[in-house]
Amino acid sequence: MSLDKILLGHGSGGILSQKLIDEVFVPAFSNSKLSPLNDQAVFELPKGKIAFSTDSFVVNPLFFPGGNIGDLAVNGTVNDVSMCGAVPKFLSCGFILEVGFEIEKLKTIVNSMTEAAQKAEIQIVTGDTKVVEQRGKEPQIFINTSGIGVLPEGIEISAEKAQEDDVIILSGSIAEHGITILSQREGFGFEIPFSSDTAPLNKIVAKLVSAIPEIHVMRDATRGGVASVLNEIAESSNVGIKIEEEKIPVKEAVQGACEMLGLEPVYVANEGCFVMILPAKHSEKALEILKNDSVSKDAVIFGKVVSEHKRMVLLRTFLGSERILQRLQGEQLPRIC
């Protein structure tokens, strides 16, 4: 019986499950809410509205320049909770492990989750582990995180709140996460001078929301990239959106990789970058706050909300022509998060 790899028994609810909890999860996630080891965490929340979000992470490869599936899983849900203006507080994590997965690798991932949780100042309070048979070449791990956040009073940030003449801000340069993942794939492998942008966005969001409660929309531009997020907003808010290609920050090496691969950066996934829509009169203040934080120092105004071409996104290209930017059609990059 190999003790350095996951066995079916680690998911049994018996002695091996307990051993895994005691040796891997408790030392990493240890906090007063997790330690009673009940099947649920109990805690108090301040009065008010709650934001609740869930995300499963299946990224391949598990480790990549800039992070791994562990910090990605924490940052991803922290960001989803944050995007309505809420302050993320508590996370759950559900692991699905295949038999044969190396326990050392699991420890590395779990430690990255702990570090990411500390950085974002949230607590991982409850968890679950299931074990399934190995079916492919390499044993896999999937991680679900669900998060609870507290919404400050009076904040109503939502995809259907974009209004005519609103300004659209991008918090940083795009496409780094998706291209990083692709660069690590078997059959693609190429050197990159950048890395995934995976980062928690809750702190910059908290600064923005407290200074500018009038923000209308925030969305992190993950799967489907900036183009898909803008399309969703245009539809939800029943408005037109116009953006300018030359304003969109794309690192030269990222642009080069995109061209080589035939990908448009606006469709490539990000994990630490968001779109914000707000009344024009607040845009300079927002930019100032964004540029003052390292996670969003490259923030720019790159578009506006218009009354024409409702439910559509128009891109003004480098050449001055305009074209409709559709939502991502099929699958550009599988398993980027």
Next chain:
Amino acid sequence: MSLDKILLGHGSGGILSQKLIDEVFVPAFSNSKLSPLNDQAVFELPKGKIAFSTDSFVVNPLFFPGGNIGDLAVNGTVNDVSMCGAVPKFLSCGFILEVGFEIEKLKTIVNSMTEAAQKAEIQIVTGDTKVVEQRGKEPQIFINTSGIGVLPEGIEISAEKAQEDDVIILSGSIAEHGITILSQREGFGFEIPFSSDTAPLNKIVAKLVSAIPEIHVMRDATRGGVASVLNEIAESSNVGIKIEEEKIPVKEAVQGACEMLGLEPVYVANEGCFVMILPAKHSEKALEILKNDSVSKDAVIFGKVVSEHKRMVLLRTFLGSERILQRLQGEQLPRIC
């Protein structure tokens, strides 16, 4: 392009993802909190303590007598949230689908989740779908559910609260879920005159908690069965536990199947059955409440908390001898939930 099966593009965040959300998830889960289709649900909770729990479901086969992975995923988390005495309110669901999974099958599963949610009177408010490559013979689905419940004031039910002289109650007959799943497995396939006990326990728990706020411990006896749950409680509470084999309700056909397979019913998983520990003076009242509800009509007192053999569970057998009932060692039945 086959339109009746899951494609990688269904996990892309683009048009196919939207189609899946619009055609499968929204019609089933539609409620005011889910419909804005933001990446998070926002809602108000009453003041007080919150219970938060997560569980991933990987059961094989997906469909079995008494239920499927969908209602199992809802009931499982409803029950985990309930076991501290909380009233479950909101659920998230995260789907991991393999390419090729039939969309009709997904609809059946999602509809079962809706029905289970209605039965338990909880709302599914936020979700996520990821698609991964098919790797085994049959395309798989994994479902994570996370749940939020509200704890009534003054209730403190927890695995470390068992006290000497407490009475131990079992809410119903055991081992039906695990044996049902096993009966459906390739290579095992046998006829059974019973089915999985998967059921929401929140309503009976609410009745118990409101009548008897002094309950010390409740635990649903899922993976690892009654024996593992009792061992966890004995350790957490630093007490001894003594149970009587002849009091444990096991249906004759279940007992027969267990004997045929060489399994002890106390180690087999349940999905609608729980252990409750409370001061002796409240036990008759508890039994009366339990027997009045169809989900727990076979409830019995089957043991007590003792000061001897701390952190151990002793079983008094049919023959009158006593033996230590250890926690489940390896894996009895893989993927039963």
